[in-house]
Amino acid sequence: xxxxxxxxxxxxxxxxxxxxxxxxxxxKKYEDTAKAYGVDIHKEPFIEYxxxxxxxxxxxYIKQSSKTMCAECxxxxxGRSVCQNCGFDISLYREEKRLHQEMYKKExxxxxxxxxxNVDQPLMVHCPGCKKAVSYYADTxxxxxxxxxxxxxxxxxxxxxxxxxCPKCAxxxxxxxxxxxxxYMACEFCNTPMLxxxxxxxxxxxxxxxxxxxxxxxxxxIKILSKYDIKPDQSAxxxxxxxxxxxxxxxxxxxxxxxxxxxxxxxxxxxxxxxSMDIENISTLNRAVSTAMVGIASDKIGKQFKCKNxxxxx
Numbered sequence: 122x123x124x125x126x127x128x129x130x131x132x133x134x135x136x137x138x139x140x141x142x143x144x145x146x147x148x149k150k151y152e153d154t155a156k157a158y159g160v161d162i163h164k165e166p167f168i169e170y171x172x173x174x175x176x177x178x179x180x181x182y183i184k185q186s187s188k189t190m191c192a193e194c195x196x197x198x199x200g201r202s203v204c205q206n207c208g209f210d211i212s213l214y215r216e217e218k219r220l221h222q223e224m225y226k227k228e229x230x231x232x233x234x235x236x237x238x239n240v241d242q243p244l245m246v247h248c249p250g251c252k253k254a255v256s257y258y259a260d261t262x263x264x265x266x267x268x269x270x271x272x273x274x275x276x277x278x279x280x281x282x283x284x285x286x287c288p289k290c291a292x293x294x295x296x297x298x299x300x301x302x303x304x305y306m307a308c309e310f311c312n313t314p315m316l317x318x319x320x321x322x323x324x325x326x327x328x329x330x331x332x333x334x335x336x337x338x339x340x341x342x343i344k345i346l347s348k349y350d351i352k353p354d355q356s357a358x359x360x361x362x363x364x365x366x367x368x369x370x371x372x373x374x375x376x377x378x379x380x381x382x383x384x385x386x387x388x389x390x391x392x393x394x395x396x397s398m399d400i401e402n403i404s405t406l407n408r409a410v411s412t413a414m415v416g417i418a419s420d421k422i423g424k425q426f427k428c429k430n431x432x433x434x435x
Contacts, residue, residue: 124136124193124194124207127143130143130144130146132144134207134208135194135207135210138204138209142205191204191206191207191209191211193209194206226331229331230323230324230327233299233323233326234323237326243433244258244281245433246281246303246305246306247305247306247307247309248265248267248269249267249272249306249314251267252309254303258270272314273306276314276315277317281304282296283317283318283320283322284318284319284322284325286316286318286342286345286346287310287311287313287316288346288353289311289357290310290354290358291339291346291353292309292311292315292342293325293329295325295326296326299325299326301393310360316351318345318348324341328341339358390426392426393433397428397429399428401429402425402426
């Protein structure tokens, strides 16, 4: 995307303008005609003479202000969709930007499905009672005695690999293979039992992790809940946001204190499943004995640590 001189009148014109706003030289019409006659409009001589170019992905962002400016030449648009100075069509840019975002989303979702589809995370969940990570198949929590199996049955939590949404505060969980952490069966923010849904895990993962331009995660959660005729509590949603913001402030404050004290955070490994630092080394002798007894089926091959909290080996 750039400004060039019209080969007819010399006025500075957007390369995406259908015609020169001063003399009317029909760029777009000539481009279409050239294509119809089999002329390669991408050859350098043609581009150099007629200044024809394709819309590229590196188009500038249209500045949003009280007076919207043309993304090409910076002239005020005054509510118009086409710049009177250089002929740049704002709607053309916006449509191209929309198509590019859709293509990016599709690529990222397909990539997520491909890379995560063959990965099975251990079936761990957070106990609704004490919030510690326990097996999905546990009858009761070994730490606090909470009836895990009964809770799962009462709240119809059938497949923890699927998308779950909190019906009260719209907390969104993409599934074990995407979140790579245990499911809070009772919402970690408001303690409401999570609702299992048939939403697209890859789309939810994209909105949460990759869509940095427009991360409307709450909107997606509300849309999913609407299919079940459920409306979340707006005050509960705001409360969840407040907790997250406070956690971020606490984390930043801790980092600042460490930086001021010139103390680096200890390089202690954490369990990738439950996040616990309560781990132990798996000795070389222990791995050798396990391999000798079980063979290649040993779950200690290639593992260095064992989490004392959830038992996961990594």
